Amino acid sequence: MWLNGSDLQxxxxxxxxxxxxxxxxxLIGTPIAWWLAxxxxxxxxxxxxxxxxxxxxxxxxxGFYLLLAMGPQGPVGQLTRTLGLGALPFTxxxxxxxxVFYSLPFMVQPLQNAFxxxxxxxxxxxxxxxxxxxxxxxxxxxxxxxxxxxTASILTFAHTVGEFGVVLMIGGNIPGITRVASxxxxxxxxxxxxxxAHRLSAIMLIFSFLVLLALYAKRPGGRRD
Amino acid sequence: xxxxxxxxxxxxxxxxxxxxxxxxxxxLIPDKTSEVFKTSxxxxxxxxxxxxxxxYKLLPLACSFLLLTTTAQAEKIMVAxxxxxxxxxxxxxxxxxxxHSHGEVQVVYGSSGKFHTQIQQGGPYDLYFSAxxxxxxxxxxxxxxxxxxxxYAVGRIVLxxxxxxxxxxxxxxxxxxxxxRIAMANPKHAPYGKRxxxxxxxxxxxxxxxxxxxxGENIAQTAQFVQTGxxxxxxxxxxxxxxxxxxKDGGYCLIPDKFHKPLEQGYVITRLGAEKPLAxxxxxxxxxxxxxxxxxxxxxxxxxxxxxx
Numbered sequence: 001m002w003l004n005g006s007d008l009q010x011x012x013x014x015x016x017x018x019x020x021x022x023x024x025x026x027l028i029g030t031p032i033a034w035w036l037a038x039x040x041x042x043x044x045x046x047x048x049x050x051x052x053x054x055x056x057x058x059x060x061x062x063g064f065y066l067l068l069a070m071g072p073q074g075p076v077g078q079l080t081r082t083l084g085l086g087a088l089p090f091t092x093x094x095x096x097x098x099x100v101f102y103s104l105p106f107m108v109q110p111l112q113n114a115f116x117x118x119x120x121x122x123x124x125x126x127x128x129x130x131x132x133x134x135x136x137x138x139x140x141x142x143x144x145x146x147x148x149x150x151t152a153s154i155l156t157f158a159h160t161v162g163e164f165g166v167v168l169m170i171g172g173n174i175p176g177i178t179r180v181a182s183x184x185x186x187x188x189x190x191x192x193x194x195x196x197a198h199r200l201s202a203i204m205l206i207f208s209f210l211v212l213l214a215l216y217a218k219r220p221g222g223r224r225d
Numbered sequence: 226x227x228x229x230x231x232x233x234x235x236x237x238x239x240x241x242x243x244x245x246x247x248x249x250x251x252x253l254i255p256d257k258t259s260e261v262f263k264t265s266x267x268x269x270x271x272x273x274x275x276x277x278x279x280x281y282k283l284l285p286l287a288c289s290f291l292l293l294t295t296t297a298q299a300e301k302i303m304v305a306x307x308x309x310x311x312x313x314x315x316x317x318x319x320x321x322x323x324x325h326s327h328g329e330v331q332v333v334y335g336s337s338g339k340f341h342t343q344i345q346q347g348g349p350y351d352l353y354f355s356a357x358x359x360x361x362x363x364x365x366x367x368x369x370x371x372x373x374x375x376x377y378a379v380g381r382i383v384l385x386x387x388x389x390x391x392x393x394x395x396x397x398x399x400x401x402x403x404x405x406r407i408a409m410a411n412p413k414h415a416p417y418g419k420r421x422x423x424x425x426x427x428x429x430x431x432x433x434x435x436x437x438x439x440x441g442e443n444i445a446q447t448a449q450f451v452q453t454g455x456x457x458x459x460x461x462x463x464x465x466x467x468x469x470x471x472x473k474d475g476g477y478c479l480i481p482d483k484f485h486k487p488l489e490q491g492y493v494i495t496r497l498g499a500e501k502p503l504a505x506x507x508x509x510x511x512x513x514x515x516x517x518x519x520x521x522x523x524x525x526x527x528x529x530x531x532x533x534x
Contacts, residue, residue, distance in 0.1 A: 072388075072454040089455040090406060090439045172439030172450065173411055190338045190414040 007200055009176050010184035017092070017180060018160040021099040025107040025156050026149075028100070033111035033152075034137070051108045054101060059165025066098050067170050090172035095180075098170055099160045106155040114148020115141060151215060158211045161204075300328035302503045303349055305340040307356035307490070308445035309380055309417060309462035313523040314354070317516045321507060328503040336443035338414035344369060344495055351498025352508060356380060356444070356462075357416035358491030371499025377511055378525035380488035381463040382420055385448070387475035388457050394478050396424065399458060400433045408447045408456035411440040416488060417447075421460040423485035463524035489528075 003011075036048055054062065069076040070088040076097075080088055088094035118141055126136035142149070164182040171178035173187070181200060188197035306314050311334050318330050333340075337355040344350055344364060354377065355361050361374045384394045389404075399407055410418030418440065425431040439455075441447030444462050448471065451459035466477035492511065498504035510516055517527055 067449075067453050067455065070455075077454075087406070087455065089450075168442060172406075172408070172456075173442075174439060187411065187413055189342065190336065190411075192338070192342060192414075 003199060004196070006175060006179075007181075007184060007196065010179055010181045010200075011203070013092075013176060013179065014161055014181040017095055017099060018157045020096055021103055021160045022107075022153050022157045024096070024100055025103060026153065029104065029107035029111060029152065029156075033108045034115055034141070036108065037112045037115035052105050054103070055105050059102070059163075060169065062098070062102060063166040063169025066094075066101070066166065070094060070097070070170070089170050090174060090178060092177050094170055095167060095178055098166045099163055102163055102166055103156045103159045106159045107152045110152040110155060111145065111148050114145035114152075117148075118144045147218075154211055154215060158208065162208070300501075300503050302328065302330055302351040302498060302501055302507065304330060304332045304352045304354065304507070305344070305348070305350040306332050306334050306354040307337045307340075307416070308334045308443040309356050309464045310334065310354055311445060311465065312468040313464055313519055313525065316519045317511070320515055320519070321510050325503070325506065325510075330503070330507055334443075334445065336410075336415050338416075339443075349497065350495055351501055351504040352492060352494055354490070354492040355416075356488065356490050357419075358489045361491050361493035364493060364495070369496050370493045371496045371504075372494035372508065374491050374493045375508070375511075376489055376491045376528040378490045378520055378527060380417070380490055381482060381524060381526070382417060382424065382460055382480045382485070382488070383463045383466045383477040384458055384480060385451060385461045385466045385471075385475065385477040386458045387451060387471075388454060390476055391458070391478055392476040394458065396428050396430055396480060396484075399425075399430060399437075404457050405437055406439055406450075406456035406458075407434055407437045408439050408441055408450035408459040408461075410444045410447045410460075411442060415441075415443050416490075417444045417460070417462055420485040420488050421480075424460075424480050427484040467522070467524045490525075 032047070032051065036044060036051070066076075067089060068074050070080070071077045072081070072087060077087055080086065085093075088097060122140050122144065123136050126140045127133075131139065162182065163180070164186070167178065167180055167183055168186070171180070171183060173179050173183060179187075181204060185197050185200045185204070188194070188200065304314075304318075314332055314334075318332055321330060333350070337357055337360050340348065340350065340353055341355065341360040341364065344353055345367065353361055353364070358374065358376055361370065364370050365374050384391050384396070384399075386394065398404070409421040410416075412418035412422035422431065425434060439450060441450055444465060447459050448461045448465050450456045451461070452471065452474070460480070461477075463477070463479065465471060492508065494504050494508055520527060
């Protein structure tokens with residue numbers, strides 16, 4: 001076989017992680033994006049900035065705080081313990097939690113832009129036709145924002161696949177649980193198994209290119225202002 | 226392709242990469258942070274902003290920064306040291322700098338395997354202290370060494386905890402169900418991890434504890450997993466467990482060295498450092514009485530064959 005068992009395991013784990021994170025973020029990110037797009041609240045700036053933080057924050061900062069927060073003395077760690085969930089670091093769900101933070105802006109910002117682009121008018125029309133705000137959201141806003149949902153999901157998935165620093169800090173490198181493809185590549189390089197590193201890296205490169213191609217190819221060509 | 230078109234437009238006056246990086250910076254900094262993330266429009270945004278003139282005004286500033294970083298090159302060497310040396314080496318460098326005021330020794334700590342790879346790829350290190358003497362020996366075979374490979378210490382592994390009384394622990398107690406997480410360095414490439422795995426296998430415990438193991442990237446990260454309370458026990462270097470800052474919170478117990486191959490550690494001057502007098506004098510200093518005292522204090526066993534010149 002071209003890839004060995006642990007490589008395939010790492011790829012499968014990465015896909016599983018990215019899919020779950022994308023689903024969770026669709027559920028969490030959509031209301032946040034909707035609120036950010038429509039609110040006139042003074043908190044909008046603050047929430048918008050918090051959502052955007054992972055864009056500029058070094059993954060090590062996020063990893064460090066998560067390690068402390070999810071540890072037995074940390075607030076999250078104490079919460080998960082009282083809930084009987086145990087400690088989160090070095091677990092798959094710990095990675096999921098970290099990735100939800102890490103990829104949040106990649107879901108929220110495209111969605112927010114898509115919602116903003118709809119404008120007030122279609123929703124006002126829906127309201128005059130007797131649609132409740134929830135109904136208007138699902139039957140008017142969501143269909144209109146469909147390209148936004150697609151872009152946001154692709155970006156979130158891809159960004160989670162590309163995650164490395166945070167995983168290295170809170171993952172503990174456990175095969176099948178926290179050893180994702182990026183970490184597996186790192187291990188191959190560290191152990192000087194360049195051939196294996198090349199194979200996995202090539203797969204990541206092609207994957208990333210195809211994802212971006214999917215994003216860019218569906219856009220009409222030329223400048224758009 | 227928006228990326229390509231933006232590059233073509235930019236390449237006229239300034240270097241492509243610089244202007245590209247600048248455009249990214251400039252799109253990130255202004256007030257419209259959210260606009261940056263109009264997803265696939267990121268690159269188009271760059272293309273648009275790049276054509277405006279205001280960004281070029283900042284270029285002289287950026288260039289002067291570049292100049293500043295390249296001119297300050299007095300006598301300075303860069304040492305790559307295995308993470309287990311962290312505390313001992315800090316002290317040795319401090320005492321070396323007291324007696325040698327004319328130069329500056331900078332130390333980078335990390336995993337021995339990583340430095341080995343980096344030096345092969347032209348890493349900027351003049352001296353390489355590896356937790357496994359095989360790594361520098363391999364470099365020497367490849368013609369990348371600027372000196373003989375010299376053994377400087379033999380390391381020991383310990384069980385260390387800051388939540389349990391580790392002095393009462395034995396390797397067998399790792400199988401205790403009360404211990405749910407055991408941290409060790411990655412046995413795939415970290416010397417201390419390799420020895421830890423050998424010890425666990427020699428005592429027949431590997432299969433029993435495998436589920437509980439978490440792997441640190443190097444021995445320092447392994448200690449950090451224990452220090453943050455995320456693993457109850459760690460198999461770390463004695464040299465780290467002996468640091469007062471770390472040992473105040475818990476105890477350690479030595480893992481008998483009959484269970485694993487010796488952690489023979491060695492250093493070498495790299496080809497890059499071969500011509501630098503400071504690299505030679507620092508290497509020599511490692512053999513001095515004061516450096517050796519520090520090493521012993523941190524639990525390193527010194528090699529029998531002293532190579533004092």
